[in-house]
Amino acid sequence: MGKIGCLLIHGFTGGAYEVNPLARYLRETTDWIVSVPTLPGHGRNLHLEDAHAREWLAFAEEELERLWRYCDIVYVVGFSMGGLIATHLAIHYPVSKLVLLSTAALYINTGQIFRDLHVMVKDATRRRLHENEWFGHYKYKLLHTPIRATWEFRKIVLTTRPLLSQINVPTFIGQGLMDGIVPPKAARYVYDRIGTYQKKLYLSQTSKHLICYASDCNDLFGEIAFFLNCEDHPDDG
Template sequence: MIGCLLIHGFTGGPYEVEPLAEYLKERTDWEIVVPTLPGHGETLALKGIKHAAWIEHAEEELKHLISTCDKVYVIGFSMGGLIASYLSVKYSIDKLVLLSAAAYYLNFKQLAKEIGNLIKEGLQGKILENELYNRYKFKVTNTPILSAYEFKKVVRVARPLLEKVDIPTFIAQGENDGIVPPKSAKYIYETISSEEKNLYYSSKAKHLICHSEDKHELFGEIYHFLQSE
């Protein structure tokens, strides 16, 4: 049996990686687990929750898969990518997939472009129809400042360990990501010690790479990577 753990990002939830999870479920008989980190999900309740709780929750899910499966793959999105890389150093897993992993964060140039588009839509009276606007409005209004510091602590814990990642790794990044800049993927690719590593850029994806127009091309590459010997 193969187990596959998918870890979502900061202020997000399983919906961020669900399209990929569904893609893999349709094509495999793997045990696929998509946990909700403490305080996350469709209704955020982050106040008072420390970064260690997010890591520990993902860790417990991973330990369960390791105890019941012959092989285990871990897929992490954004902050979940850093948690996934941290777990790959601490535990024996077989393959790692990092999606928009936040070794660096805030791509100011792209973010400014997206804000400009939002302003334009606002002037045209379409702002309330914009999914990006509604999603980030919800996140901004429901994320305590102290929680953002807890996110930074995840980065501080995980980033120094990247050079110890030595298992087959697939790294994917959207070129239009306004949250995590493309240099983050390049940095991870150049820093990890894995002999087998792949770097994939989506020309259409923004931060939510599993929801991009070309997501099925990305999913195909991930599936091929995970299936290959």
């Protein structure tokens, strides 16, 4: 087998930090070239005023082509919106395997959001809101995400979702059952619609949206590594 590369793509309004725990795991357990680029306008500090869906897709294509300069085989991992971008790459380029985490084919999980908000209200009444991880993570995003950028995200969803049946490479689908952004049913939606019979569905009992930070993330990472290293991928959904 030739040199292997793995491209990890983060989500909308996110950055490399969203998938860095998985990237570290893969670097520590393999000799692969692991690439975790930051999409234009994204990162810890957001600059999404002039963001365009086509720019995000083109950037991901360039990063994929860069990996192929050094690798014979390339896997693509996508988180949230990055899962849709990864789907685009797998359909249009000879990607060997695909990993989709918390993929935003459907969104918003209102039930979980109300549960999270209830926790936030309790924290606020106890004057502990600043300690609430959910609140701190999304407050900045809400204040720095232009409406137009959200429409660009929707373009990614609306143009990619109808193409799921064209995926014909082995695909791993991971989803947190406590995700407040992407409803858990999105994972089954993707699983049922992708064209490949070589697919695996993994559900985390404890994970919210940032699945790479769940308390059981090491189990998830082990499953992903096994999937990517395995030559045979039976349908086990």
